[in-house]
Amino acid sequence: STASSSGEEHHLYDEELIPPGNFTMVSTWIYRSSFPKKKNFPFLKKLGLKSILTLILEEYPEQNMKFLKANNIKLFQFGIAGNKEPFVQIPEDIICAALARNHPILIHCNKGKHRTGCLVGCLRKLQRWTHTSIFDExxxxxxxxxxxxxxxxxxxxxxxxxWKLVDRDHLPKWEELDIPW
Amino acid sequence: STASSSGEEHHLYDEELIPPGNFTMVSTWIYRSSFPKKKNFPFLKKLGLKSILTLILEEYPEQNMKFLKANNIKLFQFGIAGNKEPFVQIPEDIICAALARNHPILIHCNKGKHRTGCLVGCLRKLQRWTHTSIFDExxxxxxxxxxxxxxxxxxxxxxxxxWKLVDRDHLPKWEELDIPW
Structure with a gap:
């Protein structure tokens, strides 16, 4: 390991980065994962996140709040119960928040499986993926x-x-996105 | 379905797009998938690909070659046998081709599982992911x-x-990429 000898931030070039579980890039500037823990912060820092959308019901932990504040990351919380009940309707304005102005954004719940999976599935519908492809993912x-x-x-x-609610001037430049107007 | 009445290209806004199996975005401008078939071409077109890196040994099918030509997509072929033998060394210049100048790029083999998975694993090492995270993926x-x-x-x-071979002036602008020089 080599740390800079000046007062600047350390750069340990051989330090390994630990993405949160179930992490992936969904589309340009949209990421998904399980709940980010402290060990994941150095990795997340590299993503240059502008916002995080959490789908957990519980209060966001203090160490995560500190990380957000230190890195100027906006928090959107749309809490959904993580049980096996039928998934409630996701308000369209949450989808819109995920779509516009707040990129790069990380979407997460606890495991990054069900709640996040449903939201990503809705995004894929906006990208006009077939249900087969959406369900595979x-x-x-x-x-x-x-x-x-x-x-x-x-x-x-x-x-x-x-599409009725979305801020048309601030949509992501996704090649896959076909907007019906 | 609504098709434009002019002589221009059709835009069927409610036409569904079919990504190839095991399709995902690996990092900005890098995609992975199984072998792209004709039904996947409208989807692939939207990605604005500059190149495709195929890891199959077999000759590239004619309908795929036509698609590449019509869309001005460069083909890199680095054939690897798709059996269960120990994976051979991936030449570093293949990794470099995937890293520089040729984005957006799609990497694929037949199923998008093993050969593509190995190459993506190598890219993740360049992004300094832990082995645990790489293997999970x-x-x-x-x-x-x-x-x-x-x-x-x-x-x-x-x-x-x-890193010894890479074209430093044409690396992707990945936030996760830490270059050791």
């Missing part, structure tokens, strides 16, 4: 605990409702 | 056919050899 992250109710929720989600 | 895509030999190959891969 959902199951890749929730395996072996995939839930039919979640996949049904994704299938019933009406993407056209989002 | 490898297994997510190869499940339930994950191979120990592949994971061993990734572990033994020496990322420092890549």
């Amino acid at each position: 959902y199951r890749r992250f929730s395996c072996p605990k995939s839930r039919s109710m979640d996949q049904q929720f994704i299938e019933l989600f009406d993407a056209s409702q989002v | 490898y297994r997510r895509f190869s499940c339930p056919k994950s191979r120990s030999m592949d994971q061993q190959f990734i572990e033994l891969f020496d990322a420092s050899q890549v």
